[in-house]
Every structure is written in structure tokens, then in C-alpha cells.
Amino acid sequence: MGIRLDKSWETLNPETIASLPAQLGVYQVADDDCNVLSVGYAGARHPFGIRSALDDELQFHGNQATKFRYEFTSNYRSRWDELLMLHLCDHGQLPEHQRGEEHRIGRLSPD
Amino acid sequence: MDFSLTDEQQLIVETTRRFVQSEIVPLEDHLDPDAGALEPQDYDRLVEKTQTMGFYGLDIPEEYGGPGLDTTTRALMAIEMSQHRAGLYNPCYGVFGGAGLAQLYEATDTQKEQWLYPTLRGEKKGCFALTEPSGGSDPARAIQTRGFKDGAEWVLTGSKLYISGADKADYALIFARTSDDPGRNGVTAFIVDTDTPGFHVRRVVHTLRATHYATELQFDEMRVPEENILGEVNGGFAIANDRLSRQRIPYAAGCIGPAIQAQEMAIDWAKSRETFGSPLAEKQAIQWMIVDNEIDIRHARYCVLEAAQKADSGERFRTEAAMAKLVATEASSRVVDRCIQIHGGVGVTKDLPLERWYRELRIRRVGEGPSEVQRLIMARDILGGSFK
Numbered sequence: 001m002g003i004r005l006d007k008s009w010e011t012l013n014p015e016t017i018a019s020l021p022a023q024l025g026v027y028q029v030a031d032d033d034c035n036v037l038s039v040g041y042a043g044a045r046h047p048f049g050i051r052s053a054l055d056d057e058l059q060f061h062g063n064q065a066t067k068f069r070y071e072f073t074s075n076y077r078s079r080w081d082e083l084l085m086l087h088l089c090d091h092g093q094l095p096e097h098q099r100g101e102e103h104r105i106g107r108l109s110p111d
Numbered sequence: 112m113d114f115s116l117t118d119e120q121q122l123i124v125e126t127t128r129r130f131v132q133s134e135i136v137p138l139e140d141h142l143d144p145d146a147g148a149l150e151p152q153d154y155d156r157l158v159e160k161t162q163t164m165g166f167y168g169l170d171i172p173e174e175y176g177g178p179g180l181d182t183t184t185r186a187l188m189a190i191e192m193s194q195h196r197a198g199l200y201n202p203c204y205g206v207f208g209g210a211g212l213a214q215l216y217e218a219t220d221t222q223k224e225q226w227l228y229p230t231l232r233g234e235k236k237g238c239f240a241l242t243e244p245s246g247g248s249d250p251a252r253a254i255q256t257r258g259f260k261d262g263a264e265w266v267l268t269g270s271k272l273y274i275s276g277a278d279k280a281d282y283a284l285i286f287a288r289t290s291d292d293p294g295r296n297g298v299t300a301f302i303v304d305t306d307t308p309g310f311h312v313r314r315v316v317h318t319l320r321a322t323h324y325a326t327e328l329q330f331d332e333m334r335v336p337e338e339n340i341l342g343e344v345n346g347g348f349a350i351a352n353d354r355l356s357r358q359r360i361p362y363a364a365g366c367i368g369p370a371i372q373a374q375e376m377a378i379d380w381a382k383s384r385e386t387f388g389s390p391l392a393e394k395q396a397i398q399w400m401i402v403d404n405e406i407d408i409r410h411a412r413y414c415v416l417e418a419a420q421k422a423d424s425g426e427r428f429r430t431e432a433a434m435a436k437l438v439a440t441e442a443s444s445r446v447v448d449r450c451i452q453i454h455g456g457v458g459v460t461k462d463l464p465l466e467r468w469y470r471e472l473r474i475r476r477v478g479e480g481p482s483e484v485q486r487l488i489m490a491r492d493i494l495g496g497s498f499k
């Protein structure tokens with residue numbers, strides 16, 4: 001079983017977000033060149049799950065964020081940490097606005 | 112047995128209860144329901160408070176600077192410290208400090224300098240790597256990780272499964288088979304720095320417990336100096352086993368806190384929620400659930416305190432510790448299950464802590480020796496004639 005979130009990217013806009021079910025899960029948001037801008041989760045505090053979380057991302061990144069991919073899971077906390085660790089392993093650092101998480105998360109050597 | 116508390120124990124219990132209710136529970140209102148940590152500034156502030164209270168590093172023996180609590184007082188505190196949403200696996204979010212891996216107190220002075228003292232100062236973290244894909248209930252036979260001597264070093268190859276905290280650990284206590292003996296006499300304990308070449312944390316193992324996840328480890332011809340052996344070569348299993356018996360008492364006590372909180376919530380709810388023209392509390396079916404909860408909670412508490420008192424008086428307590436672990440984990444699971452039923456729909460939502468306790472308590476019946484293994488331990492003692 002692959003542990004990376006390697007589904008195909010979808011277009012990030014208000015319409016695609018509104019079409020998603022309001023479930024809990026994890027996601028990545030990226031720019032046109034598929035550079036990951038955020039690794040996030042939709043948790044129980046998001047009123048409409050992944051929809052609310054992606055709305056927040058769109059607000060935060062503005063036009064720069066054009067793609068996303070996601071996975072529904074009620075284990076969003078441990079899966080989020082896993083995705084952050086994988087990102088750190090693959091890129092050497094987390095997306096800029098998430099660098100503060102680097103001290104908190106662990107280290108994986110998946111390959 | 113006399114289970115009445117001394118004045119000092121009563122004061123400690125009340126102080127801990129106040130701390131949990133006034134410092135921890137309000138912070139949880141703002142955290143994700145599955146959160147495993149406080150905001151760093153809250154954590155630092157509360158650590159300062161527990162230090163001032165003289166309770167920091169609860170499990171550290173007195174000769175190493177800890178408060179030197181006896182097992183009974185420690186168990187009473189564990190019951191209080193777990194009475195909040197994250198309390199089962201992260202009582203008070205760790206603001207009472209940790210003691211590190213208990214086995215390290217058996218280490219040599221040099222090993223203590225390298226791993227124990229930095230852990231006590233909060234500079235290093237360790238993880239305990241016993242279970243393997245081949246099984247955890249009977250690790251003495253199941254361990255397949257191999258260690259071969261090569262000059263002044265040992266070379267370890269193999270894998271471990273369900274290891275908590277390995278991704279954040281600075282070192283791991285790893286149990287490996289180092290002789291042809293297929294059982295307990297062929298296992299050695301190694302302290303291994305996690306930056307040793309060949310040490311890999313391959314993945315997170317997602318379970319019912321959303322934080323404090325487990326991991327899968329792989330060791331590829333990892334070279335470990337001879338001086339990293341903890342205890343004797345082929346004597347590692349006794350070290351592992353000793354830890355498991357000692358930890359059963361606070362482990363069991365920590366299950367009772369969520370059950371007590373769930374019961375209080377269910378009583379409040381049953382008194383205020385009406386169906387068919389009267390409060391739930393007036394329905395016999397609900398009353399009996401509340402009574403069964405009370406029986407389960409008291410039964411668990413008595414078993415834990417009996418085991419703790421035996422441990423404190425220097426008597427053999429293996430059977431009592433196994434019974435406490437079995438009863439507390441199973442009884443608390445039943446209590447939380449009934450409380451969810453009494454709450455109806457809201458009981459299974461993430462708006463309340465019940466669903467988290469329900470999931471996490473399920474793990475407690477497997478971790479640190481499943482219920483069947485606790486029965487096996489008791490059966491050996493009872494049938495062996497030591498139960499008099």
C-alpha cells in the first residue's frame with residue numbers, strides 16, 4: 001500500500017469545493033506547476049469538513065493555489081502528520097507557512 | 112484491605128482534580144477533538160505550575176530527583192489525570208513530565224549519562240521496540256530481529272511493528288534474538304540512537320488512536336557498539352518483562368478516569384433529557400446502566416488499589432497487576448459504551464469526548480498484553496499454587 005497522497009490533481013475553485021461531500025480528511029493544495037503550497041487536514045472543527053478547509057486555503061493562498069488532491073479519513077490527525085513527514089523527507093522542508101510544524105513532527109524514511 | 116486514603120493522598124487527589132478541571136479541560140474546548148498536544152505556550156506555562164507544585168517527573172524515582180510517590184498514590188493520581196478528553200493516552204498532555212523508559216534505570220553509569228539523564232532533563236526521547244510483525248503477545252518466541260556479533264559491534268537486522276513514538280525518538284530500546292535459543296533466553300536489549308545508519312521508520316500505522324500513532328521500523332544491518340547492550344547478552348527478555356508488569360498498575364488506573372467522567376456526564380444527561388414525558392433517569396433501563404457503570408468503576412478501582420498496595424508493601428503483585436489491567440480496561444470500555452448509549456446521537460459525535468474514549472479504550476484491551484495474556488498470567492499463578 002502506497003503511503004503518499006499520489007492521486008491526480010483536481011482544479012481548486014469554489015465550484016469544485018462546493019461539489020465535495022462535507023467529510024473529514026487530508027489534502028494537498030498546489031500551484032499551476034504542482035508545487036505543494038499546503039498539506040492540510042479537515043477536522044471536526046471545520047463546520048463543513050473538507051469544504052470549509054479548502055475554502056480557507058483558497059482565501060489564504062489566493063490565485064496562487066489552483067490544484068488540490070485529497071483523501072477522506074477519520075484518522076485525519078495521524079494521516080496529516082504522516083503527509084507532513086513525507087513532504088519533509090521528499091523536499092527537505094515543509095511549505096513555507098508550515099515551517100513551524102517541523103519541530104513538532106517526527107521523521108520518516110519510507111523508501 | 113483498607114482503601115481509605117491518607118490525608119496526604121486526599122490532598123494530592125484533590126489538587127490534581129482541581130488542576131485537571133481548571134487548567135486542562137478549558138484548553139480542550141479550543142483544540143481539535145483528536146488533538147494530542149497543547150499549544151507550546153500553554154504547555155510551558157503548565158509545566159512551570161507542576162514544577163512549582165513539586166509534581167513534575169511523577170515517575171522518576173526519588174534518588175533521581177523525582178517526587179518519590181508510592182504506587183498507590185501514583186495510581187490515584189493516574190485516575191485523576193486521565194479525566195479529560197485526551198486523558199487516556201496523554202494524561203494532562205504530559206505537563207507532569209515523563210520518567211523515560213523504566214529499563215534505563217538498570218543501565219550502566221555511562222549509559223545513564225548518555226540516555227537516561229538527558230531524557231529526565233527533557234532533552235531526549237526514547238521508544239520501546241519489542242513487538243514484531245510475527246507477534247507481540249508472546250515476544251520471547253516471536254522475536255525474529257537478529258543480532259550478530261562482529262568485532263566490537265553487533266549487527267542488527269529485522270523489523271518492528273506498532274512502535275509508538277519512534278518517529279520522534281532520539282533512541283530506541285530494541286530487543287533482538289542473539290542466540291539459537293528460540294525463547295526468552297536468546298533475546299538481548301540494545302539501546303540504539305535513531306540516527307544510526309540502517310535505522311528506518313518506514314510508515315505510520317494508523318489505528319483507532321488518532322494521535323500517538325504507532326510506526327513500523329526496519330533495521331538494515333544496523334551496527335551497534337557492544338557498550339549499547341542494556342543488561343546481559345541474552346538477558347534482555349527479563350528487562351522487557353519487568354517493565355510490562357510494573358507498568359500495568361498505572362496503565363490500568365489511567366483507564367478509570369475516562370470511565371468516571373463518562374459516568375458523570377451520563378448522570379447529568381439522564382437527569383435533564385426527557386423522552387416519553389419523563390427524564391431518562393426515571394427509566395429503569397437507564398438506571399440499571401448507571402448502576403452497572405458504578406459497579407464496573409468500583410470493581411476496577413478496587414483491583415487497581417489492591418495491586419498498588421501489594422506492590423507498595425513489597426509483596427508479589429503479578430497476579431493482582433494482571434487482574435487490574437484486565438478488569439480496568441474491560442470495565443471502563445463497558446462504562447463508556449453504556450454512556451454513549453444513554454446519550455444517544457450526541458454520544459457518537461465529536462462534540463463530546465465519549466467517542467474518543469470509546470475508540471482509545473478499545474486499544475487498551477490489546478496493548479501492554481491483551482486480556483487473554485493477562486488471564487494466562489493469572490492462570491499460571493493460580494494453578495501454580497501461589498494464589499493463597
Ligand SMILES: Cc1cc2nc3c(=O)[nH]c(=O)nc-3n(C[C@H](O)[C@H](O)[C@H](O)COP(=O)(O)OP(=O)(O)OC[C@H]3O[C@@H](n4cnc5c(N)ncnc54)[C@H](O)[C@@H]3O)c2cc1C
Pocket residue numbers: 239240241242243244245246247248249272273274275276318320324325474477478479480481482483484487
Ligand atoms: C496503538 C498501539 C501501540 C503500540 N505500541 C507499542 C510499543 O510502543 N512498543 C511495542 O513493543 N509494542 C507496541 N504495541 C504492540 C502491542 O503490545 C501488541 O499489539 C500486543 O502485545 C499484541 O500483539 P499482537 O498484536 O502481535 O497480537 P498477537 O500476539 O498476534 O495476538 C493476537 C490475539 O490473540 C490472542 N491471544 C494471544 N495469546 C493468547 C493466548 N495465550 N490465549 C488466548 N488468546 C491469545 C489475543 O486476543 C491477541 O490480541 C502497540 C500496539 C498498538 C495497537
